[in-house]
Amino acid sequence: MGTAQILPGTLELLILRAVSLGPLHGYGVLSRIEQLSSGAFTIEEGALYPALWRLERQDLVSSEWGASASNRRAKFYAITRKGKARLGEQVEAWDRLVDAMGMVLGKKADAR
Amino acid sequence: MRPLHALFGWVDRVTGRVGFERNMTDEIESHIAARADDLEQTGLSRVEALRQARRQFGRQIRCREAGRDISRYRYLDELHANLRDALRGLVRDRSFAVVATSVIASVLATNMVLFAFLDAYFLRPLPIASADRHVELSVRGDQGRWRTAWPLNDVERILTDDNSVLERGYAFTTRRVIVGGPHPQRAYVEVVSPSYFDLLRPRLMMGRPPAADQHGRPERAVMLSHSGWKRLTASDPAVLGRSLLVDGVSLAVVGVLPEGTGGLEPVTPEFWMLAGAADVGAAGRAPEYGIAGVLREGVSVDQAAAALTPLVRSFSFAQAAPSATQNPEPGTRTYDARVELRTTLLRESRELQPLALSLLLLFGLVTAIAAANLTSLHLARATARRHDLSIRAALGASRGRLIRHLLTESLLVSMVAAVVAWGLSVASVAAVQGIVFSLVSDAGMTMLPVDVDGRIVLAACALAAVVGIGCGLLPALQTTKMDRSLALKRDALWLSGTVSAGRLRGALVVVQVVLSLPLLVGAGILVRSANSATRVDVGYPIDGLIDLRPDGTSARLLDKLRSVPGVQAISVVSSTPLTGGMTRMSGRVNGSELRLGTNEVDDHFFDTLGISTIRGRVFSASEAASRVPVAVISEATARRFWPSQNAIGRTIELEDTEVVGQYRQYEIVGVVADVMSGFFFQGRDANAVYRPGGGAGSPLPDILVRLDRESATSMAALRTACGDVGAFCEPYSFRRILAQQRVPFEVASLIASGLGFLALGLACLGLHGLVRFSVVQRTREFGIRQALGATRRRILLGVLVEAVRRVGWGIGIGLPICLGLSAFIASRVPIVASFDPVAYGFVPLVLLAAALMASVFPALRAASTDPIRALREQ
Numbered sequence: 001m002g003t004a005q006i007l008p009g010t011l012e013l014l015i016l017r018a019v020s021l022g023p024l025h026g027y028g029v030l031s032r033i034e035q036l037s038s039g040a041f042t043i044e045e046g047a048l049y050p051a052l053w054r055l056e057r058q059d060l061v062s063s064e065w066g067a068s069a070s071n072r073r074a075k076f077y078a079i080t081r082k083g084k085a086r087l088g089e090q091v092e093a094w095d096r097l098v099d100a101m102g103m104v105l106g107k108k109a110d111a112r
Numbered sequence: 113m114r115p116l117h118a119l120f121g122w123v124d125r126v127t128g129r130v131g132f133e134r135n136m137t138d139e140i141e142s143h144i145a146a147r148a149d150d151l152e153q154t155g156l157s158r159v160e161a162l163r164q165a166r167r168q169f170g171r172q173i174r175c176r177e178a179g180r181d182i183s184r185y186r187y188l189d190e191l192h193a194n195l196r197d198a199l200r201g202l203v204r205d206r207s208f209a210v211v212a213t214s215v216i217a218s219v220l221a222t223n224m225v226l227f228a229f230l231d232a233y234f235l236r237p238l239p240i241a242s243a244d245r246h247v248e249l250s251v252r253g254d255q256g257r258w259r260t261a262w263p264l265n266d267v268e269r270i271l272t273d274d275n276s277v278l279e280r281g282y283a284f285t286t287r288r289v290i291v292g293g294p295h296p297q298r299a300y301v302e303v304v305s306p307s308y309f310d311l312l313r314p315r316l317m318m319g320r321p322p323a324a325d326q327h328g329r330p331e332r333a334v335m336l337s338h339s340g341w342k343r344l345t346a347s348d349p350a351v352l353g354r355s356l357l358v359d360g361v362s363l364a365v366v367g368v369l370p371e372g373t374g375g376l377e378p379v380t381p382e383f384w385m386l387a388g389a390a391d392v393g394a395a396g397r398a399p400e401y402g403i404a405g406v407l408r409e410g411v412s413v414d415q416a417a418a419a420l421t422p423l424v425r426s427f428s429f430a431q432a433a434p435s436a437t438q439n440p441e442p443g444t445r446t447y448d449a450r451v452e453l454r455t456t457l458l459r460e461s462r463e464l465q466p467l468a469l470s471l472l473l474l475f476g477l478v479t480a481i482a483a484a485n486l487t488s489l490h491l492a493r494a495t496a497r498r499h500d501l502s503i504r505a506a507l508g509a510s511r512g513r514l515i516r517h518l519l520t521e522s523l524l525v526s527m528v529a530a531v532v533a534w535g536l537s538v539a540s541v542a543a544v545q546g547i548v549f550s551l552v553s554d555a556g557m558t559m560l561p562v563d564v565d566g567r568i569v570l571a572a573c574a575l576a577a578v579v580g581i582g583c584g585l586l587p588a589l590q591t592t593k594m595d596r597s598l599a600l601k602r603d604a605l606w607l608s609g610t611v612s613a614g615r616l617r618g619a620l621v622v623v624q625v626v627l628s629l630p631l632l633v634g635a636g637i638l639v640r641s642a643n644s645a646t647r648v649d650v651g652y653p654i655d656g657l658i659d660l661r662p663d664g665t666s667a668r669l670l671d672k673l674r675s676v677p678g679v680q681a682i683s684v685v686s687s688t689p690l691t692g693g694m695t696r697m698s699g700r701v702n703g704s705e706l707r708l709g710t711n712e713v714d715d716h717f718f719d720t721l722g723i724s725t726i727r728g729r730v731f732s733a734s735e736a737a738s739r740v741p742v743a744v745i746s747e748a749t750a751r752r753f754w755p756s757q758n759a760i761g762r763t764i765e766l767e768d769t770e771v772v773g774q775y776r777q778y779e780i781v782g783v784v785a786d787v788m789s790g791f792f793f794q795g796r797d798a799n800a801v802y803r804p805g806g807g808a809g810s811p812l813p814d815i816l817v818r819l820d821r822e823s824a825t826s827m828a829a830l831r832t833a834c835g836d837v838g839a840f841c842e843p844y845s846f847r848r849i850l851a852q853q854r855v856p857f858e859v860a861s862l863i864a865s866g867l868g869f870l871a872l873g874l875a876c877l878g879l880h881g882l883v884r885f886s887v888v889q890r891t892r893e894f895g896i897r898q899a900l901g902a903t904r905r906r907i908l909l910g911v912l913v914e915a916v917r918r919v920g921w922g923i924g925i926g927l928p929i930c931l932g933l934s935a936f937i938a939s940r941v942p943i944v945a946s947f948d949p950v951a952y953g954f955v956p957l958v959l960l961a962a963a964l965m966a967s968v969f970p971a972l973r974a975a976s977t978d979p980i981r982a983l984r985e986q
Contacts, residue, residue, distance in 0.1 A: 026139060027146035045147075046170030049139065050178035057182055070149055074142045075135070 004040045011043065011051045012060075013094065016079060016087040019061055025074035026052060052077060060086050116199065120192050129185050136179050144169055190513070194520035201521060205493065211877065212489050213529045216579060218870060219482040220533035221540065224564055224572050226475050228541050230468070232562040233458045238376055240311050242279070242406050243455050246376070247413060249403040250450045251424045259429065261285060261400035264387055266427040270403055270420065271305060277416040281405030282308040286381065287393025290663055291344050292357030296840050298661075299344060299382040301358070301393060302375060303401070306330065306386060311406065312375060317341075319352045319367030322386050330386035334358070335367040337374060340382030356383070359392040359663075372561050376404070378457040404454070413451040420449035473933075474631060474867050479579075481627045481871050485878045486583040488620040490522055492885045494591035501591065515588040522584025523577065530569075530576040537564050537572075590616060617882050618918055624878045625922020625959060628871035630930045632958065635868030636951030637934065638861040650690065651787030651796060652721040654846040656680075656822045659688050660815040662834060662841040667808065672833045673817065678826045681818040683720035684806040686712035688814045690849050693790035694800060700765035700775060701753045708749075708799055709789065710766060714806030718744075718784060720818045728760040728782035737807030743778035746800035750783045759783055764801060778803065792853050815841075822847070872962060880966035883915050887974040894974050895982025904975040911971035912964060919963040923956045 006014065018024060018032040030048055033041055055061045060083035068074040079087070124130050144165045151161035169175075180189060202209040237243035249270075250260045267283045270276065283305040291299045309321040314335070322333040334356055336344065345351045345365070355362045363385060374380035385392075387401060407416055425447055452459065494501070501514055509517070545562050662669065665684050673682055687694050694709035701708075715736040718725065730744055743764055750759040759780050768774035778801070786796040806812045819826050827843045834841035887894075894907055930952075 025142065025146070027143045044170060045143065045168055046172070046175040047178075049136075049143075049175050050182060053179050053182050068142075068146065070146070072142055072145055072149075073138065074146070075139050 003042055004037075006041050006043065010094075011047065012055060013087070013090045014041070014043075015048075015051055015055060016060060016083055016090070019077050019079045020084065020087055023064075023076040023078040025066075025068055025076050027074070028068075029077065055083070059083075116192075116195060120188075123188065127185070127188065129188065132183060132185060133176075136176055140169070140172055140175065190516065191520065194517050195524065197517065198521035198524045201497075202524070208489065208493050209525065211881075212486060212525045213532060215482050215485050215489070215874060215877070216526055216529035216576060217532040217536060219479050219579075220530060220572050220576055221536035222478060222867065222870070223475055223575065224533060224537035224568055225541050225544055226471060227568055227571065228537065228562050228564050229545075231565075231568060233378060234456050234468070236457075237455055238457065239373070240313070240376070240406070242409075245279070245407040245409070246453065246455050247278075247404065247407055247416065247451045248454050248459075249420065249424075250452070251427075251447050252450050253447050261402050262427055262429065263398055263400055266429075267305075267401045267403055269426070270423055271307065271405075273423065277408055277411045277419045278405040279408045280307055280311050281403060282311060283387055283401035283403060284308060284377075285387075285399060285401045286377070286379075287399075289359045289393040290840050291382070292360065297344070298842055299340065299358075300379070301334075302377060302381040302384045303387050303393075303399070304384055305401075307405075308376070308384075309335075314367075314369060314373065314375075316367045317370040319365070321367050321384070322389070324386065330389040331364075331366070332361075332389045333364045333366040334383040334385045335369065336365060336383045337369050337380045338371040339380060341368045344382055358385075358390070361390040361392055363390060372563075376457075407451075413453060416451040417449045420451065421447075424449045471863075474634065474864065477627050477631050478867050478871055478874075479575075481624050481631075481874050483579055483583050484620045484623045484627070485874045486522075486579065487586055488617045488624075488878050488881060490518075490584050491587035491590065491617055491620075492881060493521075494518055494587040495885075498591060505592075511592050514592045515585075518588035518591070519581060519584045522588075523580040526576040526580030527573070530573050533572060533576075534564065534569055537568075586616075617885065621875075621878050621882050621918050622922045622925070624875040625919050625963075626926040626929065628868075628875045629923065629926030629955065629959070630933050631864070631871040632868045632955040633930050633934065633948075633951050635861070635864040636955055637948045638857070638864040640948055640951060641857060641861070648788075648792050648850070650792060650850070651785060652723050654850060656819040657721065657846040658817040658819060658822070658827070658830065659691070659844045659846065659849065660817055660830065660834075660841045661844055662815055662839055664839060665806075665811045665813065665815055666837070666839070668837050669834065669839050670815070672837050673815070673830065676826075676829050676833045678819050678821060678829070679817055680820050681716055681720040683716040683816045684714045684812040685717060685814050685816060686805065686812045687789070688816070689721070689787065689789045690792065690846060690853070693794070694797070698767040698775075699801070708764075708766070708801050709797055710801045710803060711789065712803050712805035712810075712812055714812065715804070717802070717816070720816050721787070722818075723787055724785045726783045726785060727758070728780070730782050730784070731802075731804040736804040739803070739805055739807065739810060741776055741778045742781045742804060744782040744784055744802040745780055746786050746797055747783055748786050748797065749799040749801065750780075752799060766801065766803070792850060817843070872958070875959070876962045876966040879915060879919070879963050880970065882918075883911060883967040884970040884973075886914075887911060887970045890974070891977055891982045894977040895979040898977060898979040899983070907977075908971050908975040911974050912967055915963055915967035915971075916960065919960055923959060927952075927956070 014033050015029055018029045018036070021032070024032060026048060029052070030043055030045065033043060052061070052063075056063055056077070059080055061077045062080050063075050063077050065073060066076045124133075144162065147165035147168060148158065148161040151164055152158060156164065180186060238246055240246065248260075253259075264283065270278070271281045271283060285303050287301050287303060289299055289301050290296050306322075306324045309323070312321075314321060316335070317338070319335070321335045322331045324330050336351070341347060341351065344356065345354070348354070351365050351368065353364060353366075355364050357363075375384065387399070391399070407413070411419075427447075501518075504514060504517070505511075541562055541564055660673075670682060670684070673679060689711075694711045696707050697710045699706060699708040699710075713731075713736075715731045715733045717723075718730045726747055727750075728744075731742065734740075735742055743766075745759060745764070753759070754762060760783070762780050764778050764780060765775045766778060768776045784802070786800075788795065789797050789800060817830065822845055827845075830843045831841060897907065898904075
């Protein structure tokens with residue numbers, strides 16, 4: 001699988017999905033997304049943090065300082081109840097978008 | 113900028129901003145370290161791994177910027193940046209900074225001084241607990257008579273009533289006494305009941321207030337006010353226990369109040385003493401006291417009045433049986449108690465309301481003029497900065513952000529002005545107080561010092577903020593209302609915004625002229641009435657006329673005074689002219705009952721004053737000595753009661769001063785010229801009845817002396833003559849009495865002309881700014897016109913005519929408003945003329961002349977435009 005640019009506006013969805021599996025520090029979020037996309041998505045590291053902070057400010061994630069696996073001090077982000085609800089909505093919207101795009105581009109017909 | 117950085121450094125620490133920044137750094141560093149750990153495992157050295165991790169992270173600075181934009185510190189950053197820019201802008205454009213600051217500071221300072229006075233006397237509660245329930249008692253009779261003072265035994269019936277509606281009541285009266293020593297001097301004393309101090313609970317500089325002993329006997333002691341301590345004891349630090357000789361009675365000093373504190377009265381006396389402790393200052397009459405106190409909680413003034421009415425009806429004055437001749441229907445005369453709130457030093461009164469109203473109106477007008485001026489200044493500045501603003505807009509600043517940017521500057525100017533105004537008002541409050549209360553201080557009394565306290569400074573800051581935002585908002589909205597695509601061209605394409613801004617400024621000048629007209633006309637009217645007050649004719653020559661103010665009169669003293677060189681004539685009177693009016697007495701003329709002004713005078717009175725006899729004669733020495741029931745009346749009185757008839761030989765009935773309710777008949781023997789007996793602004797007496805008196809059996813309290821020439825030596829000679837016969841006197845010239853009465857008018861005209869000049873200055877400043885601005889804006893136009901053959905004179909005239917036209921508009925709109933306003937004020941303050949042709953004619957001319965002066969320099973600049981340079985520059 002080759003690399004792909006993430007679509008504008010989807011970084012927050014990816015982050016919410018990553019932290020929905022368990023608390024992660026920033027670098028962990030990055031690794032998780034790369035891992036989940038099998039290395040297809042490479043995220044600009046400097047852009048990750050503003051996105052995380054924005055989510056935190058909107059109460060979609062919460063943060064806490066703790067120790068990482070390599071015993072370094074790191075800030076861990078966990079999804080909040082509000083974040084889970086938002087993730088559900090966004091996944092649904094994304095599915096509808098993919099379906100619609102697929103229909104327009106004739107992908108579904110081809111697949112059948 | 114360094115103080116600004118320091119300030120924001122402090123703000124950052126207080127708001128947790130420092131922790132926020134540290135967290136961002138830690139998180140980014142932790143990310144880079146984690147990435148470097150992974151890279152190290154691919155075989156890179158630690159140093160190389162860290163370098164690569166940093167490179168991969170990208171520009172940290174942008175990450176942090178984005179973090180700050182998201183955080184709640186964004187507005188703080190914006191404020192910091194805006195303040196920094198505003199400061200730089202003001203430093204660059206110093207003339208704007210100075211003019212705008214002066215405009216606001218001058219208006220803020222005048223408002224602060226006004227409110228310092230209003231606050232001290234009308235707004236600040238009395239220095240007691242439950243000041244909101246502090247009341248004073250008076251008694252009204254059904255025939256318009258009223259009383260506010262009663263003998264002590266009557267008063268005590270109310271003060272000691274267990275079921276009283278008063279939670280704590282006290283008796284009070286003010287007396288003038290003579291405090292002895294090597295240099296005896298007059299002093300004011302407040303005589304109160306012990307409960308006064310229970311209520312006031314004064315914090316003393318030293319000692320304690322006087323108290324009653326266990327049997328209720330008042331202590332023969334005094335508590336000095338700070339001014340009394342300074343004046344009567346020369347600030348003696350060991351004054352406690354020493355005694356003060358008051359009207360010959362020795363009283364111990366037991367306490368001294370600190371500076372700036374007083375009692376419950378607007379005029380601070382020299383000292384306080386207890387009622388009944390010593391008979392001082394009463395001049396032989398039985399002392400009478402007023403009643404005040406704090407109402408019980410939940411009792412209204414009407415309930416209190418209803419509860420007190422039966423008590424006051426049992427007072428001795430109400431019990432005095434009216435005679436049959438005077439009151440044919442017994443029992444019809446009734447008295448009701450009236451209870452009025454006085455929660456501040458001065459009670460709100462109908463007399464003071466129009467004064468306060470006019471003052472507020474004047475100050476409001478000046479503030480409005482300054483606001484119009486400031487708006488115009490900000491508009492000019494914002495228009496001049498449009499290039500800078502459009503660059504900001506092009507770089508992505510929203511309109512809101514641009515408006516916030518502009519408002520920061522106007523707020524900053526306002527706040528700097530508030531600080532300047534604080535200094536100005538503190539400096540001027542003492543000076544203004546000195547002038548305003550010179551009348552009182554000349555009479556030996558002190559008023560509580562008025563100060564600009566924290567509340568006034570806060571209020572001024574709030575006003576400054578409102579003015580800053582209010583005046584900055586319109587220009588900010590106007591200037592940012594522009595098309596961004598045209599923004600960077602800096603050319604005539606911007607004209608739309610400029611033209612409407614110019615029109616707005618023109619309208620603002622008209623507004624300033626309209627608003628300054630009433631101020632200037634009002635100032636003109638007041639200055640003229642103050643001027644006419646200096647030329648007032650009281651009806652007799654006042655040069656050389658002296659009010660001796662002795663502590664008592666005796667034949668020996670009069671003889672001694674007659675022998676003083678330079679003394680032409682001497683007279684004894686009961687009510688001194690020009691010091692408050694004649695004694696009002698009930699009288700009957702031609703069968704109708706009415707109040708008449710009366711004065712008891714001796715046979716020399718008319719000669720001494722120089723009042724001419726019109727018909728009949730004045731009193732003879734024997735009439736004065738034996739108080740024969742004859743009377744001399746004024747011309748106005750004769751005209752009123754016997755128009756076109758001879759008043760001589762007719763009779764007037766006057767209330768008997770000794771037998772309550774009895775009337776005495778007086779035969780009129782003479783008619784004299786009308787004079788002023790009351791305060792000069794009350795005009796000549798509407799009616800005046802002179803009765804003979806001053807004989808050995810009925811000495812009159814005051815002595816008038818006519819000197820051939822008034823001088824310090826002759827005054828000293830009079831004082832010495834009094835001292836020689838063991839008397840005390842305080843010679844006071846009528847010239848000085850009249851001058852003191854003029855003080856309020858002079859102060860009013862001073863305030864009004866001060867405000868008027870401020871208004872004129874502001875209006876001219878606004879006009880000058882406008883003309884200068886429009887000339888700069890139209891440089892290109894003038895260049896083209898000159899190139900096309902317009903003469904310099906024509907351009908100069910064009911600019912001047914435009915300025916005059918604006919002022920003309922303002923005068924046209926302002927004059928009718930002005931006429932309405934002055935008619936309104938004149939209806940409330942009768943001594944002010946409603947229409948003064950001189951003020952009305954003069955002021956528009958002054959405004960026009962000032963407008964021409966203000967615009968002539970910019971107009972000359974317009975006329976001297978070099979067409980080639982003008983066209984090249986633009």
